[in-house]
Amino acid sequence: xxxxxxxxxxxxxxxxxxxxxxxxxxxxxxxxxxxxxxxxxxxxxxxxxxxxxxxxxxxxxxxxxxxxxxxxxxxxxxxxxxxxxxxxxxxxxxxxxxxxxxxxxxxxxxxxxxxxxxxxxxxxxxxxxxxxxxxxxxxxxxxxxxxxxxxxxxxxxxxxxxxxxxxxxxxxxxxxxxxxxxxxxxxxxxxxxxxxxxxxxxxxxxxxx
Numbered sequence: 001x002x003x004x005x006x007x008x009x010x011x012x013x014x015x016x017x018x019x020x021x022x023x024x025x026x027x028x029x030x031x032x033x034x035x036x037x038x039x040x041x042x043x044x045x046x047x048x049x050x051x052x053x054x055x056x057x058x059x060x061x062x063x064x065x066x067x068x069x070x071x072x073x074x075x076x077x078x079x080x081x082x083x084x085x086x087x088x089x090x091x092x093x094x095x096x097x098x099x100x101x102x103x104x105x106x107x108x109x110x111x112x113x114x115x116x117x118x119x120x121x122x123x124x125x126x127x128x129x130x131x132x133x134x135x136x137x138x139x140x141x142x143x144x145x146x147x148x149x150x151x152x153x154x155x156x157x158x159x160x161x162x163x164x165x166x167x168x169x170x171x172x173x174x175x176x177x178x179x180x181x182x183x184x185x186x187x188x189x190x191x192x193x194x195x196x197x198x199x200x201x202x203x204x205x206x207x208x209x
Contacts (some may be wrong), residue, residue, distance in 0.1 A: 004158045008148045011071035015090045015097035019045035020169070020185040022088070022099060024162035026107065029136040030153045034112035036136050038104035038126050039159060041190045044172045045183040046087070048096035052177025056096035067096040072148035076138060083130035084139050088147060088156065102129050102173070102184070105192045112137075128194040162187050173197050 006025065011018060020043075028037040046054040048067065055064045055077065066075040067089055075087040075098050087098035104126045106113050113125050113135040126132040133139065138154070145154045166189065169182045174197055186193045 005148060005150055006072075006156045006158055008070070008072040011088060011090045011148075012092060013090065015045040015047050015099060016183055018090045019043045019099045019183065020167050021161065022101075022156075023167055023185060023187055024160050026157035026159035027101065027104065027136070028108075028155050028157060029138060029142075031112075031137045033115070033137065034109055036106065036109035036113050037157075038106050038132070038136065040101060040104045041162075042103035042184070042186040042193045044100040044102055044185070045090075046098050046100065047183075048091070048098075051097075051181075053172060053175040053179070053181070054096070054098075056098075057177070060096075064096070066144050067098050068094055071095075072146060074142055074145040074147050074154060076133070076140060076143040078140065079130075084133040085129040086133050086136075086138050086142070100129060101132055103127050103186075103192050103194045104132055105190070106135060123191045127192050170196065171198070 022040050022043050025040050026037050048054050048056040056067045060068050066073055070093045071090050073089045075089055076084055078084055087100050089098050091097040106125050116134050117125055126135040142154055146152050147154055147156050166187050167185055168188045169185050171180055172184045
């Protein structure tokens with residue numbers, strides 16, 4: 001397992017190129033409960049104000065402010081009133097692009113991850129963005145952390161990049177705007193990759209007669 005951190009300039013580029021290059025890399029979170037490391041197997045790219053599916057599409061808000069900062073920082077958001085999801089900010093300062101970390105394989109700290117997700121199979125420990133955050137102990141407190149800091153608790157290690165011949169791409173999961181853009185990237189055949197689900201519009205309830 002390579003302990004070398006990915007440098008900040010790794011993240012300072014086009015988000016659709018950085019996203020597939022993250023596959024196979026190692027995400028490590030050090031916590032008082034124990035350290036957990038996973039190998040990234042699925043990610044999604046979001047291109048800031050150019051991308052209708054991005055949280056930054058309509059501009060800067062208190063929620064998405066981290067996205068407008070330097071590359072290599074962590075953007076965590078809360079969704080559906082119950083789940084956290086983690087992104088890595090990409091591109092030059094102010095670009096507001098980010099890569100959503102969708103799934104991974106736990107390669108170290110499995111016991112700690114199981115304490116956080118006790119009813120999960122090994123395959124499902126971090127299979128999906130909310131499960132990934134739960135297994136690693138990532139929540140609102142990690143929003144704004146610098147993943148390029150060697151002394152930081154949350155870091156991205158070089159690991160072994162995925163074989164380019166195994167990387168696949170397709171539409172992003174559950175998005176409405178720009179839903180056909182093929183910016184979901186995954187390692188073909190890896191069991192920890194989450195299933196694809198297209199966006200399904202919510203049906204309005206019919207008015208009472």
